[in-house]
Amino acid sequence: MRKILSIITFLFFIFFHQVIYTQLPPDSVNFRSPVGIPLLLAGNFGELRPNHFHSGLDIKTNGSEGYRIYAIEDGYVSRIKVSPWGYGKVLYVTHPNGYTSVYAHLKSFKGKIAEYVKKAQLKNETWEIELYPPDSVLPVKKGDIIALSGNTGGSTAPHLHFEIRETESEFPVNPMLFGFDIKDNIAPLLTKIAFYPLNDSSIVYGKKEKRSYGLRRISGNNYQIAGNLTIEAYGKIGVGIETIDKMNETYNKYAVYEITLLENKDTIYYHQMKQFSFDNTRYVNALMDYEWYKLRKGKIQRSYLLPNNELSIYKKLKNNGEISIKQGETRNFTYILNDIYGNSSKLNFTIKGRKNKVRESEVSAMPTKYFEWEKRNLLTEENIIADFPAKTFYENIAFEFAVTDTFPNAITPTYHLHSDLTPVHIPYVLSIKVDSLPRLLREKAVIVHKDFKGKLRAKSSERRRNYITAKVKTLGDFFVMLDTIAPVIKPIxxxxxxxxxxxxxxxxxxxxxxxxxxxxxxxxxxxxxxMEYEYKDATVTHWFDGITPGKHHFKFTVTDDAGNTSVYEADFYY
Incomplete structure (x- = not known):
C-alpha cells in the first residue's frame, strides 16, 4: 500500500510540476501592459541593429522619464542589474507560465526592490551590480508598480525597453504575439532591391559586384523596380531587399515580421521573426548587407545564406536562397513582405539570363591573403600578429593588409587589416610589437582602432613581453598610442x-x-x-540620503584603463 501511495505521490508531483512550469503558447497568455499609457513604439522586435537584433519593444514614454512600470503578470524578481552600459537599470520578472519579462533603461526601482538593491550596493561597495534574488525574496503581483521609466544605459532617449523571454531557453520572443493593444493597419514599405554575384563566373549587368535599384509603388501595396527594369544576370546570384514597416500614430521605422521570396509558387526563401537566441544574435551581420549599412545606414536583408550563418529564423530555403541563372532564360520572382498583423506588400521582378563580357578593369586585384571562414587564419607580418579563430568571418575573405606611416601621436606605424566595412563574428587577438618602448611606458600603451570615418577608439589592452595585445571584434586601421594623462574630474x-x-x-x-x-x-x-555613472553626459552623482548635519569630507577617485588615477577632495557642510 505504501508503495502505491509513493507512486501516486510521485506522479502527482510530476503532473503538478509540468502544469506550473510548462510554457503556454502566446495566444493563451493574458499579460497586461507594462505601462499605463497608450502603447506607441519607438522600435519593435527583430529590428536590425549594429551587431545584434533588437530583442523587444521600445515603448514611448512621451519623451519623459518617471512613468510607472507595472509587472505584466504574477511572478518574482529573478534578476536585477545596474550598469552605465547596455540596459542600464533593468529588472527581470519570472512568471509561472514559462515566460520572463524584462524592463530596461529604468530610472529607478520601487519599494522592496529598491531597498534590496541599495543594501547589496552598500555591502559590495559598488553602484554597478548584478543580483539573482531567490524566488521567495521579491514576489510581485500582476499590476504591481516595480519601477519608474528612464533613460539609463545605452538608451538615447527616454523610453521603456520591454522584452518577453522563454524562461527555460532565455530566447527572446516577439512580444507582439501576446496580443498587446498596438494599432497597425499599414503595410511594409519597400525601398531597394540588390543583386549579388556569388562566385567568380557570376555577373549582374556585366559586373562582378553588387548592383542595387530603387523600387516604386505602382498600385495599392504592389511594387516594381523603378523603370520596370528587367535585370540581366548570369550564374549563381543572391537577392536582397530593403524594407521598413510603419505603424499608426507614429513616425518611426520598424522591422517586418516575414520575408518570402518566390519563383512562381516555389518558395526560394522564407524567414520569420518570432524568436531568436542571444548566442546567435551577432549573425545579424550575415543577414544584412553590412557594408551597405555602414556606408549608407540602409538595411538590405539578404534572401540567401552566407556560409557562416547559424540563425534559426529561416523557415524554408531552397539551395540556401541562391539562384542559378542560365544564358537566355527568363525567370519571374515575387517578394512578399508581411508585418505581424498581416499587412502585406508585394514586389514582382524578372531576371533575364545574359552573360556579358567582364571588362579587364573589373577584374579584382590579387589579395594579400586568402582566408577561409571555416579555418583558423594567422596573419604574421613584421611587428604584428593577428590570430583569427575558425568562424571569425561569415564567408571566405580575400584579405588585404598594408602598413603606412605613423598616425599623429602614435608610436607605431598604421597597420591596415582589410576594412572595417567587413564584419567580424567573434573576437580575434591582435598583437603589435613595441620592443623599442621602455618598460615603464609599456604599461601606458594601448591599441587604438581608427574606423573608415576617422573616429578613434582605444581597445582594452594587455602587455605581453614586447607586444601590446588586445581582443578586437572589428577590422580596419590599428596602431599603438600612449596614455599618460590621468582622467579629468570637474565638480558640478x-x-x-x-x-x-x-x-x-x-x-x-x-x-x-x-x-x-x-x-x-x-x-x-x-x-x-x-555614485551613479551616466556615461552619456559623463556625470557621476551621489544622491543624499540620511546624511547628518555638520561638516563632512568628500573624496572621489577615478582610474583609466591605462592605470592613470585622479583624486578630488573637498570639505562641505550640510
Missing part, C-alpha cells in the same frame, strides 16, 4: 567649504583622453557612498 554641485543643504546630491563630470574610464569610487568621511 560641490566646492570646498560649500554648504550643500540646498543640493540634492553631489555631481561631478569625469572624462578621459584615450583609454577610457575603468573604475571610480566615492567616499564621505572615509566611508563608501553610492
Amino acid at each position: 554641485t560641490i566646492a570646498n567649504g560649500k554648504n550643500m543643504r540646498k543640493n540634492s546630491g553631489i555631481m561631478l563630470k569625469i572624462s578621459d583622453n584615450l583609454s577610457g574610464i575603468k573604475s571610480y569610487r566615492g567616499e564621505i568621511d572615509g566611508k563608501f557612498v553610492i
Whole structure:
C-alpha cells in the first residue's frame, strides 16, 4: 500500500510540476501592459541593429522619464542589474507560465526592490551590480508598480525597453504575439532591391559586384523596380531587399515580421521573426548587407545564406536562397513582405539570363591573403600578429593588409587589416610589437582602432613581453598610442567649504583622453557612498540620503584603463 501511495505521490508531483512550469503558447497568455499609457513604439522586435537584433519593444514614454512600470503578470524578481552600459537599470520578472519579462533603461526601482538593491550596493561597495534574488525574496503581483521609466544605459532617449523571454531557453520572443493593444493597419514599405554575384563566373549587368535599384509603388501595396527594369544576370546570384514597416500614430521605422521570396509558387526563401537566441544574435551581420549599412545606414536583408550563418529564423530555403541563372532564360520572382498583423506588400521582378563580357578593369586585384571562414587564419607580418579563430568571418575573405606611416601621436606605424566595412563574428587577438618602448611606458600603451570615418577608439589592452595585445571584434586601421594623462574630474554641485543643504546630491563630470574610464569610487568621511555613472553626459552623482548635519569630507577617485588615477577632495557642510 505504501508503495502505491509513493507512486501516486510521485506522479502527482510530476503532473503538478509540468502544469506550473510548462510554457503556454502566446495566444493563451493574458499579460497586461507594462505601462499605463497608450502603447506607441519607438522600435519593435527583430529590428536590425549594429551587431545584434533588437530583442523587444521600445515603448514611448512621451519623451519623459518617471512613468510607472507595472509587472505584466504574477511572478518574482529573478534578476536585477545596474550598469552605465547596455540596459542600464533593468529588472527581470519570472512568471509561472514559462515566460520572463524584462524592463530596461529604468530610472529607478520601487519599494522592496529598491531597498534590496541599495543594501547589496552598500555591502559590495559598488553602484554597478548584478543580483539573482531567490524566488521567495521579491514576489510581485500582476499590476504591481516595480519601477519608474528612464533613460539609463545605452538608451538615447527616454523610453521603456520591454522584452518577453522563454524562461527555460532565455530566447527572446516577439512580444507582439501576446496580443498587446498596438494599432497597425499599414503595410511594409519597400525601398531597394540588390543583386549579388556569388562566385567568380557570376555577373549582374556585366559586373562582378553588387548592383542595387530603387523600387516604386505602382498600385495599392504592389511594387516594381523603378523603370520596370528587367535585370540581366548570369550564374549563381543572391537577392536582397530593403524594407521598413510603419505603424499608426507614429513616425518611426520598424522591422517586418516575414520575408518570402518566390519563383512562381516555389518558395526560394522564407524567414520569420518570432524568436531568436542571444548566442546567435551577432549573425545579424550575415543577414544584412553590412557594408551597405555602414556606408549608407540602409538595411538590405539578404534572401540567401552566407556560409557562416547559424540563425534559426529561416523557415524554408531552397539551395540556401541562391539562384542559378542560365544564358537566355527568363525567370519571374515575387517578394512578399508581411508585418505581424498581416499587412502585406508585394514586389514582382524578372531576371533575364545574359552573360556579358567582364571588362579587364573589373577584374579584382590579387589579395594579400586568402582566408577561409571555416579555418583558423594567422596573419604574421613584421611587428604584428593577428590570430583569427575558425568562424571569425561569415564567408571566405580575400584579405588585404598594408602598413603606412605613423598616425599623429602614435608610436607605431598604421597597420591596415582589410576594412572595417567587413564584419567580424567573434573576437580575434591582435598583437603589435613595441620592443623599442621602455618598460615603464609599456604599461601606458594601448591599441587604438581608427574606423573608415576617422573616429578613434582605444581597445582594452594587455602587455605581453614586447607586444601590446588586445581582443578586437572589428577590422580596419590599428596602431599603438600612449596614455599618460590621468582622467579629468570637474565638480558640478560641490566646492570646498560649500554648504550643500540646498543640493540634492553631489555631481561631478569625469572624462578621459584615450583609454577610457575603468573604475571610480566615492567616499564621505572615509566611508563608501553610492555614485551613479551616466556615461552619456559623463556625470557621476551621489544622491543624499540620511546624511547628518555638520561638516563632512568628500573624496572621489577615478582610474583609466591605462592605470592613470585622479583624486578630488573637498570639505562641505550640510
